[in-house]
Amino acid sequence: MKDKFPRLYSISLNRDSMVGDVAKWDGGRTSRCTNWNLCWRRERFEWEKHLEEQLLTVISNVLWDVRREDRLVWVGEDNQEYIVRSRYNILNGESSMQSSASFKLLWSLSAAPSTVVGAWRLLLDRLPTRLNLARRGV
Secondary structure, X not given: OOOOOHHHHHHEOOOOOOHHHHEEXXXXXXXXXXXXXXXXXXXXXXXXXXXXXXXXXXXXXXXXEOOOOOOOOOOOOOOOOOOHHHHHHHHHHHHHHHHOHHHHHHHHOOOOHHHHHHHHHHHOOOOOOHHHHHHOOO
């Protein structure tokens, strides 16, 4: 939640909780959880409620193994263990994204260069937002 939904994380009372702490399980070894006990510091604004709906959609579509302890996994490999080669392959795949159709279309537009560069930076998530600046320690 911290990375994907930072606003919700900032108002959550469940920051240090594991999935098993906030889920109400239907039973069985593996289960889809449809009831979540999420607690907030304050009432959410309307736009935060939409974020909460997105969060619940993401976590409710996962088949959880309730007998295993929460752990970090690397989705770049079948065995879920991090290896440098898999990250390297992912990074190479992302760099080829610049030659995709959306980028070709963007660079072919007859718009002001500052507008095109701004849109390009937006697509690459390189705008100086608070979150991006915080990641860079600025």
